[in-house]
Amino acid sequence: MLFNSIDFAFFLPIVFLLYWFVFKKNLRLQNLFIVVASYVFYGWWDWRFLILMGFTTFCSWLSGLLILKIRDRNYEIERGRKLSIAVTASNIVLNLLILGFFKYFNFFVEAFVEAFSLFGKELSIHTLKIILPVGISFYTFQALSYTIDVYRKKIEPTKDIVSFFAFVSFFPQLVAGPIERATNLLPQFQKKRVFDYSKAVDGMRQILWGLFKKIVIADNCATFVNLVFENPQDQTGSTLLLGAIFFAFQIYGDFSGYSDIAIGTARLFGFNLMQNFNYPYFSRDIAEFWRRWHISLTTWFRDYIYIPLGGSRVNKWKIVRNTFIIYLVSGFWHGANWTFITWGLFHALLFVPLILTGKNRKYTKTVAEGRLFPNIKELIQMGMTFLLVVIGWVFFRAESVGQAFYSLKKIFSRSIIEMPVFDKFYFIVLLLVFILFVVEWFGRNSKYALEGLKNKSKWFNWLICFFIMLLIFCFKGQSGDFIYFQF
Amino acid sequence: MKKFILHIIFVVSSSLVFLVFFDCIVSFQLRKSDNVIRNIVWKEIFTEKLESDVVIMGNSRAMVQYNPIILDTMLNINSYNLGFDGRSINSQILRYNTYQRLNVKPKLIIQNIDFATIAKDNAYCREQFFPYFFDKTFRKEVVELEGLTWADEHIPGFRYGGYFHKILSWLGLIEQENSTLTKGYFGNNLKWDGSNISKKTEINYQKDSLSLSAFDNYLAKAYSENIRLIFVYAPIYIRATEMTKDLEGMFQMYDSIAQKYNIPILNYTYDSISYDTAYFYNATHLNKTGAELFTKKLARDIDSLGILK
Numbered sequence: 001m002l003f004n005s006i007d008f009a010f011f012l013p014i015v016f017l018l019y020w021f022v023f024k025k026n027l028r029l030q031n032l033f034i035v036v037a038s039y040v041f042y043g044w045w046d047w048r049f050l051i052l053m054g055f056t057t058f059c060s061w062l063s064g065l066l067i068l069k070i071r072d073r074n075y076e077i078e079r080g081r082k083l084s085i086a087v088t089a090s091n092i093v094l095n096l097l098i099l100g101f102f103k104y105f106n107f108f109v110e111a112f113v114e115a116f117s118l119f120g121k122e123l124s125i126h127t128l129k130i131i132l133p134v135g136i137s138f139y140t141f142q143a144l145s146y147t148i149d150v151y152r153k154k155i156e157p158t159k160d161i162v163s164f165f166a167f168v169s170f171f172p173q174l175v176a177g178p179i180e181r182a183t184n185l186l187p188q189f190q191k192k193r194v195f196d197y198s199k200a201v202d203g204m205r206q207i208l209w210g211l212f213k214k215i216v217i218a219d220n221c222a223t224f225v226n227l228v229f230e231n232p233q234d235q236t237g238s239t240l241l242l243g244a245i246f247f248a249f250q251i252y253g254d255f256s257g258y259s260d261i262a263i264g265t266a267r268l269f270g271f272n273l274m275q276n277f278n279y280p281y282f283s284r285d286i287a288e289f290w291r292r293w294h295i296s297l298t299t300w301f302r303d304y305i306y307i308p309l310g311g312s313r314v315n316k317w318k319i320v321r322n323t324f325i326i327y328l329v330s331g332f333w334h335g336a337n338w339t340f341i342t343w344g345l346f347h348a349l350l351f352v353p354l355i356l357t358g359k360n361r362k363y364t365k366t367v368a369e370g371r372l373f374p375n376i377k378e379l380i381q382m383g384m385t386f387l388l389v390v391i392g393w394v395f396f397r398a399e400s401v402g403q404a405f406y407s408l409k410k411i412f413s414r415s416i417i418e419m420p421v422f423d424k425f426y427f428i429v430l431l432l433v434f435i436l437f438v439v440e441w442f443g444r445n446s447k448y449a450l451e452g453l454k455n456k457s458k459w460f461n462w463l464i465c466f467f468i469m470l471l472i473f474c475f476k477g478q479s480g481d482f483i484y485f486q487f
Numbered sequence: 488m489k490k491f492i493l494h495i496i497f498v499v500s501s502s503l504v505f506l507v508f509f510d511c512i513v514s515f516q517l518r519k520s521d522n523v524i525r526n527i528v529w530k531e532i533f534t535e536k537l538e539s540d541v542v543i544m545g546n547s548r549a550m551v552q553y554n555p556i557i558l559d560t561m562l563n564i565n566s567y568n569l570g571f572d573g574r575s576i577n578s579q580i581l582r583y584n585t586y587q588r589l590n591v592k593p594k595l596i597i598q599n600i601d602f603a604t605i606a607k608d609n610a611y612c613r614e615q616f617f618p619y620f621f622d623k624t625f626r627k628e629v630v631e632l633e634g635l636t637w638a639d640e641h642i643p644g645f646r647y648g649g650y651f652h653k654i655l656s657w658l659g660l661i662e663q664e665n666s667t668l669t670k671g672y673f674g675n676n677l678k679w680d681g682s683n684i685s686k687k688t689e690i691n692y693q694k695d696s697l698s699l700s701a702f703d704n705y706l707a708k709a710y711s712e713n714i715r716l717i718f719v720y721a722p723i724y725i726r727a728t729e730m731t732k733d734l735e736g737m738f739q740m741y742d743s744i745a746q747k748y749n750i751p752i753l754n755y756t757y758d759s760i761s762y763d764t765a766y767f768y769n770a771t772h773l774n775k776t777g778a779e780l781f782t783k784k785l786a787r788d789i790d791s792l793g794i795l796k
Contacts, residue, residue: 006638013495020488200491425652469502476649478610 001044003261004215011041016268020195031166031189034269038171042135049133056095057168060143063091064150064157064164088151092144099140102132107336135175137333141300143168146182148304155183163189172265176258178276178296185271193270202454203267205465209450210260212468217436218253219477220429221246224422229397232407237415240407242422244390247397249433252281255294260448279444281389282367284381286350287360289389297333301326312355319355324348334396339404343395350388366444432475506644513647513654517618522659525572525615527668532582533619537590539567540795543671544579545599545721547572552721552773553597554782555670561786562795566597568671573611576604576698580705581628588624595715595794597785598750600741601723601771602731605702606693608632614650614657674775677768681726684770690730692737703744710748715794718745720754722761722781724770753788755781 001007015037023030043050066087070080146167149155158164167186173179228235228243235243259276266273280292290298302311309322324345331344354360367382368374374382391408398404443449453461518533520526531537541564543553549570558566569586571579587593616629630640639646647654655661667673684690709716718741728734738754745752758781760766766777773781789795 006636009638195488195491197488197491201494204495428652465498473648474651478649 001041003258003265004211007044011037012265012268019269027190027192028160028162030193031160031162034166034171034189035162035169038166038169038174041171042169042174045134046131049136052098052133052136053139053169054165056098056140056143057165058161059091059094060147060168061158061161061164063087063147065159067150068157068159084151088147091147095140095144099136102130102136104332104336105130138177138179139168139174141179141297142182145179145300145304146186149182155186158186158190160190170266170271172262172269172271173273176255176262177294178259178262178274179300180273180296184274188271195270198454199267199270202451203264205450205453205461206260206264206267206448208264208465208468209448210257210262210264212472213253213257213260213436215257215472215477216253216432216475218250218257220432220475221250221253221477223478224426224429225250225397229399229403229407232398232403232410235410236418236420237410237413238418238420239422241390241411241416242420244394244397244407244411246426246429247393248281248386248390249436251393251396252277253436263448275447279366279440281386282382282441282444283385284363284367284378285354285359285385286347286388287354288363289385290347290351291364297330301330305329316356320352323352323355327351338401339395339398342401342404343392346392346395350392369445428475432471435471503642506642509647510644513644514618514620517654517657520657520659523615523657524668524673525612526618526657528569528582528671529615529619531567531671532586532589533622537567537586538565539591539593540564541566541595541597542583542586542593543568543570543597543599544583545570546574546579546601546603548601548721548723548772549599550671551673551675552778552781553599553785554672554674554778556672557779557782558786558789561783562790564795566670570599570671573609575606575608575693575695576702576705577608577632580701581632583705584628585622585625592712593714595717596709597717597719597789599721600718601720602690602692602737604693605695605698605740607695607698614647614653617646617650620646672778674778675768675772676775679764679767679774680769681724681764682769684724684727684730688730689732690727691732692734692740694740703747706744706748706750716748716750717789717792717794718750718752719785720752720756722755722758722766722773722777724764724767725757725761727770728756728761751792751794753785755784758784760784 001011015033019030019033019037023033039050039054042053067084070083070087073080075083146155146164150157163186166189167180167182170180170185225243225247228239228246232240256277263273263275274296276294276296278292278295280289283289283292306322306326309325310318311322312319314322327344327348328341329344330347331340331342334340334343351360354362367378394407394411395401395404398407440449443452446452450464453464517526518530521530541558541562543549543555543558543566545553547570550568550572551570553568553570555566555568558564567586569579569582571582583596610633613633616625616633620626620629626640629635635646652661706716731737741752744750755761760773760777760781766773766780768774
């Protein structure tokens with residue numbers, strides 16, 4: 001069920017009304033209803049994978065209970081610690097094996113066969129037709145964060161299986177994040193929710209903005225991007241560059257739009273999810289970009305991989321090693337393709353100099369804070385960072401590493417000065433992207449760009465909201481799926 | 488909570504009211520418009536009594552290559568060109584069924600056949616169907632053909648979402664199209680441009696199984712209604728013919744269908760017209776001069792078949 005579908009337009013009000021009118025008085029029942037609704041939401045795509053999600057959720061919950069039992073038994077410290085590690089590690093391995101099988105099995109088989117062919121040996125190993133369950137990367141990481149946080153004693157394990165199932169499967173963020181931490185979301189299932197009118201209105205506003213980013217920006221950019229990247233050999237360098245820039249807005253509109261809809265929807269039910277995007281294209285360097293892009297995933301990698309490896313508190317070579325590991329894993333998380341790994345590697349190469357020179361936390365405040373416009377230096381910094389990010393997106397979008405390098409070679413060739421070739425309609429898309437830019441610039445200090453409307457008059461609010469709805473209606477793009485569903 | 492729900496109801500109902508008005512006004516204006524050639528045929532199908540003895544069916548090659556005026560003059564008939572630009576057989580059948588439902592049944596169908604006839608359909612210029620959704624049968628057939636959603640079918644105006652710039656264009660508010668259409672025929676005066684084959688090495692003829700089945704059903708229905716048919720391979724530039732992979736396979740496919748329903752075939756693939764770029768505006772479409780010459784040859788050949796007697 002897509003957020004921008006009629007199915008969801010019927011699903012959401014039904015769930016909302018039942019949640020607040022029928023199940024309001026009993027917290028446990030209300031949570032159980034969330035589980036049922038979430039499983040219906042997920043099963044809409046493919047009911048077969050409900051069993052898989054249920055199984056991984058149950059195993060993670062059970063691991064928390066086992067760790068609790070180990071603590072309750074008062075084993076000697078070392079034995080208790082080893083048992084806890086064994087339980088935690090088993091759950092991690094189990095979840096990663098399941099994720100690895102569905103997502104990476106064919107990739108490894110093909111890489112294995114290719115490696116052998118380099119030595120002149122042809123292997124006849126067949127790949128399997130494995131369907132990738134939607135959202136598996138997201139809910140697996142969410143469940144894993146619980147197990148690890150229980151082990152680290154950041155959160156008490158819960159005996160309440162219903163609230164745990166609700167935490168893992170919560171439908172607004174189930175299939176494309178934000179990847180929530182148990183320390184943030186699980187307690188919210190364990191206490192009563194009260195309907196708050198202003199939060200609900202704010203949630204609707206955020207949903208509307210998310211729909212604008214997805215339906216108008218991302219889907220319209222996608223049409224041009226698909227045309228360009230289908231046949232890069234037929235395009236000029238300037239057209240390819242424009243295609244890459246459009247892709248930058250497509251992926252931003254798609255993913256941050258989804259996150260906005262997820263966060264806004266959660267607010268309708270009284271839940272607060274974490275911010276997942278913080279205006280990343282206004283970043284002044286790559287380090288800042290990575291503090292603002294897909295925040296839930298980058299902080300997950302930081303807290304569960306980077307810091308346990310020593311983080312930045314080790315010698316320089318280990319810092320470099322840790323940085324490369326994080327970015328390569330991040331690339332690999334996105335998909336079983338060398339293009340994503342190359343994308344990760346590219347960002348690692350950009351990030352390492354900053355961290356080695358201690359400049360990775362130079363820009364922690366919002367750009368042009370307290371000012372209306374950026375100065376020239378900030379403008380150049382944002383432009384350069386954006387350009388570097390766009391180059392990285394070429395790898396992300398290309399069908400193969402070869403195609404990515406071919407496209408980049410063309411972009412940096414003489415044909416960059418030729419006029420790009422595109423339909424007049426895309427001038428309208430550029431205008432819409434400009435509107436996005438302006439609105440996000442003036443809203444850059446807020447959690448989402450339209451948040452500031454809550455301080456404006458009622459009539460102004462209605463005017464803006466109806467205007468955005470009109471834009472969505474007039475310029476609805478023809479594409480459909482959310483990009484990050486494939487992860 | 489009550490206030491919130493009331494606000495949601497207000498937003499939904501005012502949106503619906505807007506959509507209803509939008510649909511009425513826009514659909515009415517679009518139906519009236521002569522600015523876009525794609526609308527003109529639909530307008531004539533829905534609003535005029537087209538009492539045609541002969542209809543020409545096919546894709547863009549039918550639309551630009553078969554001149555009904557010449558056919559009418561030489562064969563003493565009343566013909567109409569239902570050629571459907573950019574669309575394969577499924578859409579052509581939809582157009583024909585709508586024509587037949589609202590107008591007089593023809594005595595003869597001249598069916599253009601080529602490498603793209605039995606292709607899977609695409610969503611090319613889907614908006615041309617939208618102003619005619621007041622017709623329930625047409626609406627259902629379009630929804631099925633185009634894979635439209637429940638909302639497109641049942642919520643007024645919803646289907647126009649995302650077509651704003653096309654609506655403006657259709658109404659002539661942002662650009663004017665050359666819209667001279669004569670009984671469905673569009674004679675194109677453009678000069679030769681070989682770019683549609685210069686980057687290709689081969690053309691594959693299309694054979695989608697569902698489209699083939701639809702084609703067979705349409706022929707069977709025509710046969711049962713005693714409507715005569717002729718298959719015509721109109722000229723395409725010889726270089727495009729040479730690039731067509733498994734041309735013999737394509738000929739055999741259409742031959743076997745033709746034999747099943749006793750349909751004569753007129754094949755102009757290797758006619759002298761096909762060798763001269765002066766008659767084409769691109770490798771797969773005749774220009775106006777070429778179309779007129781071809782239609783005259785076609786008229787003579789149809790006459791000699793005796794099929795209209």
